[in-house]
Amino acid sequence: MRADLTLNGLHLGMLRAELCASDNKEHAAYVLFGLSRIQQDPFDRQARMRLLIRDVLPVTDEEIKSADHQHISWSTRRFVDLLARAEREGLQVGIAHSHPRGPNHFSSQDDRNEAELARLAQNRNGETAILPSLLFANRELVAGRVWTSPDCVVDLEYARTIGGNWHTVLFAADRTLSSPALARQELALGAGFNRLMNHMRIGVVGAGGTGSPLLQQLPRMGAxxxxxFDPDHVEHSNLNRVYGATWDDADRKVKKVDVAKREIERMGLGTQVKTYDSWIGSAECRDALKSMDLIFGCTDDHDGRLLLNRLAYYYLIPVIDIGLALRVTERFGISCLEADGRATVLEPGSSCLVCRRIVDAGAAAEEALRRSDPEEYERRKIEAYVRGEGNPSPAVISFTTSVATMAIEEMIQRMNQFRGEDGSIANRVRKFNLVEDFRPGAKKEPCRICGTDRIHGLGDVEPFLGRAG
Ligand SMILES: [Zn+2]
Ligand SMILES: [Zn+2]
Structure with a gap:
């Protein structure tokens, strides 16, 4: 069993404020967690437990029995109340505490106290209850672990902070990584960036026009x-923009995922690649999607976009959704090409694709019908109740590549802040014919996905992502 943690920058700020006061005493807080259970990680085949912070609740002065610079003890009455709430809401109750001047590891007293709380949790909420525990020292999150029973504890391998900038702390010993292939990138972005690229699990949904340039760049960046993820095979009409695809691939109807994998392996840079040639909503993709640290959404499929839109907020996995719209219009009898590219980051704190009116719910429903009941879909198409697939859209490789690169730049910014601390852009639209970038906003009405924190970090629910069917 392996375990890791994801939290929102706001929750990290709350934890620091509560636990790292300047009085040099130990402090404690309760933390409510959503949980993502992965039966089999796609890369190492092990079971994984991903903890997602939902809420931080300080232990108040009245509850504290005694505290100094190397110990704290508090009444556990509220822990029991929180267990009842956690059971109702499908969450787990954990604790966080501080060692103001170190040590950076849990003490034997911590071991005894936490084993007791784990026992309490399982007696109250059953065997699936766990006790996550986080430790802060010198204002930083320095260690974490999860008690899966009163006598079994799993150390967290890493913690990721999302929301604006993305930071990752690797708790396990750093493997020094040096490859001549990455030396020039190290000069620009640092050894830490290369190490994180090597560590991260990155998903690319859609291996066509905008996905294939990403799949050329990410491995060369040390991914x-x-x-x-892509169910389609190469067609001759894709050859103007899918990197690596050949006329022979189209003749033989080779899957796009297989072309991408072949091209990455040909680079010989040691990237591990897993491919999924089914629709992302199918059960065989679920563990893989949940295992990712970052996903690029490069699909034209509206229903797929809606699924990734929910995944980002339920599982705190940032999604960078990419879109490109080329239109040929007539103006004064002259035909003009309009080309708009877009990179949109989905995560708590940023508006979702529904609020940005990027995804068409009607088209998504039609796509779902085409998958679940193709005969009914064809019948409705004949009667013009559904719009059908329409005419093929125009596509040019320079624009598809440009928009993929915009998405990668956003990833670099959030990991490295090359544009400065406040340089993240949640929604960037490039109007190629105006040679200018814009940052359109979103509608302001509260939304059930992004507008409240109701589902943020909820993790596993039945049905998956709260989607019917
Ligand atoms: Zn302690
Ligand atoms: Zn929304």
Missing amino acids: GHIGI
């Missing part, structure tokens, strides 16, 4: 683990 250690890439999951590729």
Whole structure:
């Protein structure tokens, strides 16, 4: 069993404020967690437990029995109340505490106290209850672990903070990584960036026009683990923009994921690649999607976009959704090409694709029908109740590549802040014919996905992502 943690920057700020006061005493807080259970990680085949912070609740002065610079003890009455709430809401109750001046590891007293709380949790909420525990020292999150029973504890391998900038702390010993292939990138972005690229699991949904340039760039940037999702095969009409695809691939109807994997392996850079040639909503993709640290959404499929839109907020996995719209219009009898590219980051704190009116719910429903009941879909198409697939859209490789690169730049910014601390852009639209970038906003009405924190970090629910069917 392996375990890791994801939290929102706001929750990290709350934890720091509560636990790292300047009085040099130990402090404690309760933390409510959503949980993502992965039966089999796509890369190492092990079971994984991903903890997602939902809420931080300080232990108040009245509850504290005694505290100094190397110990704290508090009444556990509220822990029992929180267990009842956690059971109702499908969450787990954990704790966080501080060692103001170190040590950076849990003490034997911590071991005894936490084992007791784990026992309490399982007695109250059953065997699936766990006790996550986080430790802060010198204002930083320095260690974490999860008690899966009163006598079994799993150390967290890493913690990721999302929301604006993305930071990752690797708790396990750093493997020094040096490859001559990455030396020039290291000069620009640092050894830490290369190490994180190697560590991260990156998903690319859609291996066509905008996905294939990403799949050329990410391995060359040192990506250690890439999951590729696309059910389609190469067609001759794709050859103007899908990197690596050949006329022979189209003749033989080779899957796009297989072309991408072949091209990445040909680079010989050691990237591990897992491919999924079914629709992302199918059960075989679920563990793989949940295992990712970052997903690029490069699909034209509206229903697929809606699924990734929910995944980002339920599982705190940032999604960078990419879109490109080319239109040929007539103006004063002259035909003009309009080309708009877009990179949109989905995560708590940013508006979702529904609020940005990027995804068409009607088209998504039609796509779902085409998958679940093709005969009914064809019948409705004949009667013009559904719009059908329409005419093929125009596509040019320079624009598809440009928009993929915009998405990668956003990833670099959030990991490295090359544009400055406040340089993240949640929604960037490039109007190629105006040679200008814009940052359109979103509608302001509250939304059930992004507008409240109701589902943020909820993790596993039945049905998956709260989607019917
Ligand atoms: Zn302690
Ligand atoms: Zn929304």
